[in-house]
Amino acid sequence: MRNLVHLTIAAALLTVSAAAQTYRPPRAPDGHADLSGIYEALNTANWDLEDHSPQPGPMWQTGAIGSEPAGESVVEGGTIPYKPEALEKKKANFANRRVNDPEAKCYMPGIPRANYMPFPFQIVQTPRGIMFVYEFASANRLVNMGKPEEAGSDTWMGTNNGHWEGDTLVVDVTGLNGLAWFDRAGDFGGKQLHVVERFTRVDPYHLNYEATIEDPTVFTRPWKISMPLYRRVEKNAQLLEFKCVEFAEELLYGQFKKK
Amino acid sequence: MSARFLFLLFTIGALLPGLSGQVPKTPWGDPDLQGMWPGNMGVPLQRPESLGTRATLSDAEFAQKEAQAKKQAQADSQSTAASDSVGIGPPSYWVERGKPTRQTSLIVDPPNGRLPPLTPEEQKLRKEARGGKGFPGEWRGEANSYDDLNIYYRCITRGVLGSIIPVVYNNGNEILQAPGVVIIRNEMIHEARVIPLDGRPHVSSTIRQYMGDSRGHWEGNTLVIETTNFTDKDAIGSNGAGYPGDPGHHSADLKLTERLTRVDANTLNYQATIDDPKTWTRPWTLLIPLKRDDRYQLLEYACHEGNIAMGDILSGARADEQKKTE
Numbered sequence: 364m365r366n367l368v369h370l371t372i373a374a375a376l377l378t379v380s381a382a383a384q385t386y387r388p389p390r391a392p393d394g395h396a397d398l399s400g401i402y403e404a405l406n407t408a409n410w411d412l413e414d415h416s417p418q419p420g421p422m423w424q425t426g427a428i429g430s431e432p433a434g435e436s437v438v439e440g441g442t443i444p445y446k447p448e449a450l451e452k453k454k455a456n457f458a459n460r461r462v463n464d465p466e467a468k469c470y471m472p473g474i475p476r477a478n479y480m481p482f483p484f485q486i487v488q489t490p491r492g493i494m495f496v497y498e499f500a501s502a503n504r505l506v507n508m509g510k511p512e513e514a515g516s517d518t519w520m521g522t523n524n525g526h527w528e529g530d531t532l533v534v535d536v537t538g539l540n541g542l543a544w545f546d547r548a549g550d551f552g553g554k555q556l557h558v559v560e561r562f563t564r565v566d567p568y569h570l571n572y573e574a575t576i577e578d579p580t581v582f583t584r585p586w587k588i589s590m591p592l593y594r595r596v597e598k599n600a601q602l603l604e605f606k607c608v609e610f611a612e613e614l615l616y617g618q619f620k621k622k
Numbered sequence: 623m624s625a626r627f628l629f630l631l632f633t634i635g636a637l638l639p640g641l642s643g644q645v646p647k648t649p650w651g652d653p654d655l656q657g658m659w660p661g662n663m664g665v666p667l668q669r670p671e672s673l674g675t676r677a678t679l680s681d682a683e684f685a686q687k688e689a690q691a692k693k694q695a696q697a698d699s700q701s702t703a704a705s706d707s708v709g710i711g712p713p714s715y716w717v718e719r720g721k722p723t724r725q726t727s728l729i730v731d732p733p734n735g736r737l738p739p740l741t742p743e744e745q746k747l748r749k750e751a752r753g754g755k756g757f758p759g760e761w762r763g764e765a766n767s768y769d770d771l772n773i774y775y776r777c778i779t780r781g782v783l784g785s786i787i788p789v790v791y792n793n794g795n796e797i798l799q800a801p802g803v804v805i806i807r808n809e810m811i812h813e814a815r816v817i818p819l820d821g822r823p824h825v826s827s828t829i830r831q832y833m834g835d836s837r838g839h840w841e842g843n844t845l846v847i848e849t850t851n852f853t854d855k856d857a858i859g860s861n862g863a864g865y866p867g868d869p870g871h872h873s874a875d876l877k878l879t880e881r882l883t884r885v886d887a888n889t890l891n892y893q894a895t896i897d898d899p900k901t902w903t904r905p906w907t908l909l910i911p912l913k914r915d916d917r918y919q920l921l922e923y924a925c926h927e928g929n930i931a932m933g934d935i936l937s938g939a940r941a942d943e944q945k946k947t948e
Contacts, residue, residue, distance in 0.1 A: 490799070501813060606778055620768070
């Protein structure tokens with residue numbers, strides 16, 4: 364049965380990649396491919412980018428609700444090429460994830476994580492640039508499609524410069540502050556993090572998402588993740604509000620309350 | 623004619639301000655409100671009672687205001703971080719004070735430029751909230767818990783109006799458009815409100831949000847946005863929540879109608895009518911003229927992520943208590 368499921372998935376992926384070669388996306392008013400819409404990942408990358416078995420989550424109190432489903436790696440080659448000391452830091456992050464994961468603290472998720480959190484996001488192509496609006500923590504970023512801008516001060520969502528390669532939107536992200544994590548497993552980048560994303564509409568309902576990640580202070584070489592992003596096709600699909608600060612205050616400040 | 627050529631034509635059109643009095647159009651034919659429209663600090667929300675129903679300053683009053691601004695700018699330029707006292711506030715040179723204008727109040731209706739009276743039930747609610755302490759306003763030293771502080775200190779949001787009413791910093795507003803959608807970005811706590819224009823109904827009244835649920839449509843060249851589904855945890859104010867003189871708390875029944883109109887090449891009038899019969903005895907309207915500033919850069923305001931003050935305020939209060947018992 365399991366093999367049959369794998370075969371079906373493999374067949375579906377083949378279909379997607381075959382379609383990608385022939386599919387011509389509709390056009391935005393400026394003539395480029397129209398990627399606009401609401402998308403969401405449908406995988407366990409936010410739990411762990413690498414292969415992982417099912418396991419308890421950081422909180423036994425939430426029972427099966429907060430536990431981690433198994434998932435296959437979205438990393439090309441399977442594993443992230445950490446430097447030895449960085450791998451130790453990742454392990455420490457994992458051990459303390461209940462309190463240290465920026466997601467738990469309701470911090471902006473950074474890039475690439477914002478794209479595969481279990482929340483929808485919306486792409487809007489405007490004459491001023493391409494907006495990415497994320498439901499989680501009201502995070503957002505405007506991708507500059509004009510003359511590339513140099514990163515100013517470091518930010519959570521980065522300095523985003525985009526260009527088109529055919530019908531693929533390529534976004535070069537610099538100026539990331541290195542404080543965000545990539546997942547709940549404690550995977551992370553550092554101060555020199557540089558992410559190059561590629562968004563390709565492969566059929567009316569899917570974007571292919573790829574991100575090449577490099578940071579010589581953390582990794583031994585650049586590495587790549589890829590996954591499909593699924594269009595939310597519900598009638599009247601829209602982003603709702605997830606201003607999670609107040610859900611994180613007890614975690615962050617409860618220790619300082621008057622007893 | 624290709625779409626790209628149309629786009630080029632449009633861009634040239636946009637570069638000629640006030641082109642035969644026409645409002646520029648997007649390539650797909652909507653009135654084009656796109657641009658960077660930072661707010662201009664300096665007009666009080668409520669009009670001084672002495673000015674009555676006068677909506678603009680006289681020449682003499684305006685000259686006096688300009689002289690004051692000049693004096694203030696000079697004082698600001700001479701101030702340094704080192705010479706300012708230690709505190710939570712920024713040094714005075716850091717503060718955006720705006721360019722003086724003749725407008726006497728942001729409130730343009732009622733005609734006296736002042737907030738209408740609160741309903742009796744709202745007066746009771748404000749008095750009795752949180753066991754008689756009232757809604758959290760300007761922080762006055764009590765910090766038993768994080769929720770003794772208002773949503774501004776907590777970096778949750780300043781709501782639709784609090785994000786656009788000009789204050790002393792982070793006044794950036796950017797409007798972006800695509801077919802069927804308008805986005806209003808506010809620098810204040812990184813808001814990006816996506817407003818559908820396709821006539822879809824509001825979400826269920828069960829769903830409540832700080833920024834509400836917005837629907838837009840065009841009335842001629844004016845973008846009209848109607849927003850409902852608010853929470854009652856938000857407040858309207860120039861500084862987020864409940865500062866003295868601010869409108870403060872509103873109910874979940876608030877219906878907000880915003881009207882955005884380009885009145886000349888460099889001015890976008892932002893008008894907002896607050897209709898909340900549970901809170902105020904009549905609707906009231908704000909007018910905020912926004913000036914185009916293409917050089918303004920909207921930066922990421924990671925308010926919560928950098929909120930060191932909250933932990934310091936609470937732990938400081940605990941340390942004070944400890945000291946008193948010793």
